[in-house]
Amino acid sequence: MTTTDGTDTKRADLPLTVRDPDCGPSIETHAIGTEAAGVVASTLKALAEPLRLRMLSFLATAPGGEACVCDLAELTDVSQPTVSHHLKVLRDVGVLASERRGTWVWYRITPGYKAAISTLLESFAPAALDALGPHPHLTGLEDADGALDRLARELTMAHSDLGADVILRTVRESYTALARSAKVSAHLLTLTERFALQRLADLTRDASRGDSTGGAEHAGPPQVLFVCVANAGRSQLAAALVRHYAGDRVVVRSAGSTPAADVHPAVRPELAALGADEPFPKPLTDDAVRAADVVITMGCGDVCPILPGKRYEDWLVGDPALASPAGVAAIRDELDTHVRALLVDLLPDLGLPTP
Incomplete structure (x- = not known):
């Protein structure tokens, strides 16, 4: 190294303990x-x-x-x-x-x-x-404000007991929840109306149950909720089977803990054969759980709610997402067995053979 006076000094000549006086602690x-x-x-x-x-x-x-x-x-x-x-x-x-x-x-x-x-x-x-x-989950909502307000006003006429504020909030929440997974928004308002109608019916049912004397159960038909992860296969098939066998004698819902953008293509032919309306994945909501008498879960993990007084069952059924047509048919048959056993219990007079 070079000193300030220009002479060279070998590093070995410097004592090892010398440190720059401006240097801090070690x-x-x-x-x-x-x-x-x-x-x-x-x-x-x-x-x-x-x-x-x-x-x-x-x-x-x-x-x-x-x-x-x-x-x-x-x-x-x-x-x-x-x-x-x-x-x-x-x-x-x-x-x-x-x-x-x-x-x-x-x-x-x-x-x-x-x-x-x-x-x-x-x-x-x-x-x-x-x-x-803007919050990505609300993308497109600005353009739909007027349509959502009109829908809320229409639904208020049929559900005035719930209050206009509750209905408007339910409509907007339903739109936002579906928009999170929607790939195509062309039919989003139509799906929002269907989903909101289900939720409002569930809110009405839960309210009437709570108002029953002594907390008695709702006098209407039993309500069953099927929950899986994507609401794109198993839960849709199970709900369609219940409607196929029981018609309007059972109110049936299906939902997903993380709903997919669409129903699995391999499942659609099975749903069509059962006469199901155009299905679409829906998110799991508290009002659907509260209104249900029976909650059937299929692999949705800890997002499935646990409410006291509810009947819960967990069906270990395969996921048809990646199944072949033969595999989807086998899953449908397994669900059919479960559904018939459930309906024999809920509606003994329905006349279904015991699986």
């Missing part, structure tokens, strides 16, 4: 400890996944700082087991806490991580957040 004094570094690295590794960051962003901005697992599942098109895996990863490192409260499993960011998550989202991704613009 690195070892201020460096993060090995154990702490390991904990931080594990947490950052858990965060380094796009879907998990979206979940955290959703929770950080949610009213009350919490959301149910059904809301988190709607952020993505992946399967329910995959959603559960990501949530478990965030729970395992302590970023999220979960609690089954009444109907759903609810998630929130743990207090110790709230400030850190806010800093992460606001400091590392401001450009990306600004580029998002």
